[in-house]
Structures are given as C-alpha cells and as structure tokens.
Amino acid sequence: MDVTDPNSRRCAPRSRFHHVHGGRAAFNPLSASQNPQSRNLRSLAAGGVKGRCFVFMSACVAVVAAAGCGPKVDQMRHFLRSHEHTVSGSEYRVCPPDVIQINSAQAPEIDGEVQVIRTDGKISLRLLGEVKVAGLTTQETANKLAVLLSRYYVRPQVSVRIVGFRSKHLYVFGQVANSGQVPYTGRDTLLDVLARAQPTFLGWTSQTRIIRPSHDDGTRHEVVVNVNEIVKKGDLERNVLLQEGDIVYVPATPLAWVGLRLREVLFPVAPVAGTIVAPAAVKGSLDVYEDEDDENDRASAASAFYP
Numbered sequence: 001m002d003v004t005d006p007n008s009r010r011c012a013p014r015s016r017f018h019h020v021h022g023g024r025a026a027f028n029p030l031s032a033s034q035n036p037q038s039r040n041l042r043s044l045a046a047g048g049v050k051g052r053c054f055v056f057m058s059a060c061v062a063v064v065a066a067a068g069c070g071p072k073v074d075q076m077r078h079f080l081r082s083h084e085h086t087v088s089g090s091e092y093r094v095c096p097p098d099v100i101q102i103n104s105a106q107a108p109e110i111d112g113e114v115q116v117i118r119t120d121g122k123i124s125l126r127l128l129g130e131v132k133v134a135g136l137t138t139q140e141t142a143n144k145l146a147v148l149l150s151r152y153y154v155r156p157q158v159s160v161r162i163v164g165f166r167s168k169h170l171y172v173f174g175q176v177a178n179s180g181q182v183p184y185t186g187r188d189t190l191l192d193v194l195a196r197a198q199p200t201f202l203g204w205t206s207q208t209r210i211i212r213p214s215h216d217d218g219t220r221h222e223v224v225v226n227v228n229e230i231v232k233k234g235d236l237e238r239n240v241l242l243q244e245g246d247i248v249y250v251p252a253t254p255l256a257w258v259g260l261r262l263r264e265v266l267f268p269v270a271p272v273a274g275t276i277v278a279p280a281a282v283k284g285s286l287d288v289y290e291d292e293d294d295e296n297d298r299a300s301a302a303s304a305f306y307p
Helices: 006-011 029-033 036-068 082-091 138-149 190-197 227-233 254-266 269-305
Strands: 019-021 024-026 099-103 113-116 122-125 129-132 159-164 169-174 180-183 208-213 220-225 247-250
Touching: 099 138, 113 122, 129 138, 138 159, 169 190, 180 190, 190 208, 190 227, 190 247
Parallel strands: 169 247
Antiparallel strands: 019 024, 099 113, 099 159, 122 129, 169 180, 208 220, 208 247
C-alpha cells in the first residue's frame, strides 16, 4: 500500500505512535486522549458522580411533587363527617377501665359516687350492688340506674358522666413533643390532638397524615391534611373528626429528614469520637491549672520582693 496515496491514508488505521523522530516512535498524548478505553474510564468516573447526584435530585423532586399533591375526594370522604359532630360525644360507650361519676339528688347512697369500671364490666354501688354498665352510653347507664333505684325512690333522677377516658385511644407519632397514646373522648378533632401533642419545628405540618384502619373490609384509609391552611385561613372543613384507633403522623420536613438521617449514620461514631477527644480535654484542663499555679507563684514571689 502506498502511504503517499491520500485514499490509502484515509483508510489506514491511526496509531498513537505515528510521529517519528530519528527512527523512533514518539508518544502522542492527544491521541491517547482519544483512546476509547480511557474515554470509557473517564465516562464511568463522571457517570458515578452524576448518577448519585441524579438520584438525590430525583428524590428531592419526588418529595416536592408529593408535597404539592392534595388529598383526593374519595380519600377525604372517609374522614370528613361533619354531621356526626353533634352526636359523636353522646355515643361514647364506656368500657373497662373508664371512670364514671354518678349523681342523684334523690339517692344519697349513690350521689357523687365515682366508680372505675372493672374488667368484668361491672361497678359496685351501695343499695344497688353489682351493676353491669360496660358497652352502654352515659345516658343508657343513667336510665338503667334509675330503673334500679325506682324500687326505693319515686321517679329518681340520675345523671352519669365520664371523668376518665381510659378504654379508647388515638395515636400520635412523628415530629411532636408528646407522642404516643391520646385518650379518645368521642369528639376529638385533628386540631385537638395536635394541640396536645405540640408539633416541633422539625414537623412538616402541611403534610400531616391521618391513617384509619378499617375493620369492615380489612383495608386502611389514609389522607394528608394541610394543618397550616387550617390554622392560617381558619378552614375548619378540613379539621377531621377522629375516631377510635386513628393514627396521626407528622413527618419531618425534607431538610429535617436529611439531618435526622445524617445523625443516624453518625450515631455509632459519636462515642468513639468522645473517647478520643476526652484525653485532650483533660490535658488542656491540667495545663490551665498549671498556668494558674505558675501565676500564683510569680505573684507570691513579687509580693515577697515588693511588699
């Protein structure tokens, strides 16, 4: 093949050692940069960093997109029951170990009596003995006691109220100061529960979740409520009336989530770092004491020479 032929030069493969000086092949760094293998290595290195950045940015975009999604109508219909606000409190049924107070001006034997419902669902009263009240509302309990008292008094009037809600609970978790069980009173709203739980500055209250287990179809219902809008605009239509067993969860803000995950990763390292730093801190404190002793000695010597 004639190397002087232009066509043959175009067809001939290029080599990194095509510069010849004095009969010896010289390395061309520019040609080396065009090597497919080195380009692949650099692409992989850059792709690893870009890939991690892409995953992180994708997660942030997903979080922000989720934040902008409001609750759907079919989700909210399981929670918004404004027509039950007026009757919810009267339908609370007492169970062990609720505490009730009984008042009857005509029957001093039971007037002002405070009773804890036992595990068998009964209370013990003077004059009436053992009375089973578990599963009854306060009105039903009062009617039952009035019937029993009618054997001793004419048309007795009895009232019963709950002074200790202990049998039913709600649950609050997440970024709140007081997490855990919350007594269910029958008229608890989302704002009532959060006012007692006190969300912290790490809480993402605009994404507050309410999870309601369903005992009928075996599924659960979940809704996201923007508590900030309720507080700022007074939009009480979103102030959900909670039910027994509901779970209220206040997630962390995206920035707080990153900080909490970082603290979780660094948690095992903290005791080791404290062990390493402790000797240096002790030595530094000893040096301070030595400096103070030296200053006191110099002051004593000076006072000896210059009384």
